[in-house]
Amino acid sequence: MNTAVNRDLFLEKINALIAGKRADNCFYYTQEKYSKMLSEVVSxxxxxxxxxxxxxxKRFDVLKINDKEKLIVPLKPGKTNIQYYVINEELYSILYExxxxxxxxxxxxxxxxxxxxYKNITYEVVMLYLNLCKQCQMKHSAPKKGIIVKPMVSSELNSRCQVDLIDLQSNRDGEYKFIMVYQNHLTKFVQLRPLKTKRAEEVAHHVLSTFxxxxxxxxxxxxxGREFSNQIISEIYAMWKDVKIVRHSQT
Structure with a gap:
């Protein structure tokens, strides 16, 4: 059988899994245990x-198919869907199909x-099989297509700069509670300015000094945020009438 799951490896893994279960578990049936249960249900x-x-x-019923008896879940009134109990030796072929x-x-x-x-094929058996499926593992390991974020490229010294605030109110230095961070995208050069407040006029004063x-x-x-940027720009316009800035808000 040409399959992505090695049968011998699956049987080795499933036998190790079942060996760790209690003998009276109600999910895994050897042929002997299945035949014994069949006989007890018939009686x-x-x-x-x-x-x-x-x-x-309440848990079992017997269905005869071509002179062969099968353990099934008792059908409730009005229901026609049959759920079979299977033996361990049938697991591989059922999972494969x-x-x-x-x-x-x-x-x-x-x-x-x-x-x-089927009634007694468990989640752990299904996961064991899927984890052994080479085709599934190759599919999961393939790189997924996602959003491609293009880096912002600056070609001139002051074509793009960024200004942000670091809140240090919980660890203030005297009357200084904030740090203004101003970075040039092209050179990555950073300037830090201590601020007493985060009011737009104080930030704008330091931005203009940098300009x-x-x-x-x-x-x-x-x-x-947009409101913060707009307030700074408004203050800079008020201080320097001829300046022209294009605001770019990014999260």
Missing amino acids: AKIKCNTPLNYRRL THTKIRHGGRTRMLKELQAE LTFGASAILQSDN
């Missing part, structure tokens, strides 16, 4: 005279398909 159907037999018949049918779909689709027909030292930025960018 209980003939003579349900004990609490144990009553509990068995289902996974092929849904074209290597993920765990949600696998569980939905399996739980519609007069290094030249005005064509684009002034800030991560502190």
